[in-house]
Amino acid sequence: MAISELDLPVNVVAHSLANPQLLAQTLAEDVARALEFAVQTQGRASLVVSGGRSPIAFFEALSRLPLDWSRVQVSLADERWVAPDEAGSNEGLVRRHLLQNEAASARLIGLYRAAETLEEAARLAGEELADLKRPIDVLVLGMGDDGHTASLFPGSPLLADALREDCAERCLPMQAPVEPAQRITMTYPLLASARLRCLAIQGPAKLDTLRQAIEADPLQMPIHAFLNTSLEIYWCP
Numbered sequence: 001m002a003i004s005e006l007d008l009p010v011n012v013v014a015h016s017l018a019n020p021q022l023l024a025q026t027l028a029e030d031v032a033r034a035l036e037f038a039v040q041t042q043g044r045a046s047l048v049v050s051g052g053r054s055p056i057a058f059f060e061a062l063s064r065l066p067l068d069w070s071r072v073q074v075s076l077a078d079e080r081w082v083a084p085d086e087a088g089s090n091e092g093l094v095r096r097h098l099l100q101n102e103a104a105s106a107r108l109i110g111l112y113r114a115a116e117t118l119e120e121a122a123r124l125a126g127e128e129l130a131d132l133k134r135p136i137d138v139l140v141l142g143m144g145d146d147g148h149t150a151s152l153f154p155g156s157p158l159l160a161d162a163l164r165e166d167c168a169e170r171c172l173p174m175q176a177p178v179e180p181a182q183r184i185t186m187t188y189p190l191l192a193s194a195r196l197r198c199l200a201i202q203g204p205a206k207l208d209t210l211r212q213a214i215e216a217d218p219l220q221m222p223i224h225a226f227l228n229t230s231l232e233i234y235w236c237p
């Protein structure tokens with residue numbers, strides 16, 4: 001199956017790339033162009049990225065593109081509640097692969113906070129995000145094989161709150177079905193407020209997940225919520 005065979009909503013634009021390298025480079029160039037526009041017109045820019053296994057090639061391609069990175073804030077759509085130097089940290093991934101080369105001077109606003117409880121850590125992360133330039137200029141989402149995006153996981157106790165259009169919190173605590181299970185996610189209204197919303201996915205399994213998500217309930221497949229917004233999907237086999 002190819003992405004062109006999916007019956008995507010009209011507000012969704014699909015970019016089909018031949019391989020992972022082309023996906024990473026094309027997405028990086030499109031993201032850098034949008035950040036450059038924000039820096040030129042507003043003096044600064046904000047970029048929110050996802051973690052997981054998929055975005056490394058994209059981070060490395062983006063880190064090599066020329067831009068006034070000192071005017072760019074980088075934050076995370078979600079975080080695993082582990083310290084940045086521990087395995088599985090999305091902040092650690094961004095530090096190692098994106099905040100390098102040309103992008104070394106970008107400012108990272110991470111979501112990890114040491115606290116007594118996950119709930120308190122999420123509250124503190126939300127406070128820190130008061131500094132994030134909003135609306136977010138560019139959001140790059142990933143998607144799990146179960147249809148989760150950011151750390152909006154099906155079955156997580158606060159998922160319905162996090163997906164509410166009028167959710168007042170910037171971040172909420174979430175529970176993932178896999179380790180590290182304790183997560184902090186940006187909530188739907190903050191994520192969806194981004195001027196440019198991108199979703200990067202690779203391979204037939206994720207394409208099939210996307211196909212199922214088109215008709216799904218967002219509580220079962222949270223990525224569905226973003227298919228109702230204007231969204232640029234970057235896919236390769």
Ligand SMILES: O=C1O[C@H](COP(=O)(O)O)[C@@H](O)[C@H](O)[C@H]1O
Pocket residue numbers: 050051052053054055077078079080090141142143144145148149150151
């Ligand atoms: O747990 C997470 O999963 C999704 C998808 O990750 P991937 O490993 O399949 O690329 C990711 O977008 C999210 O940021 C991450 O915390």
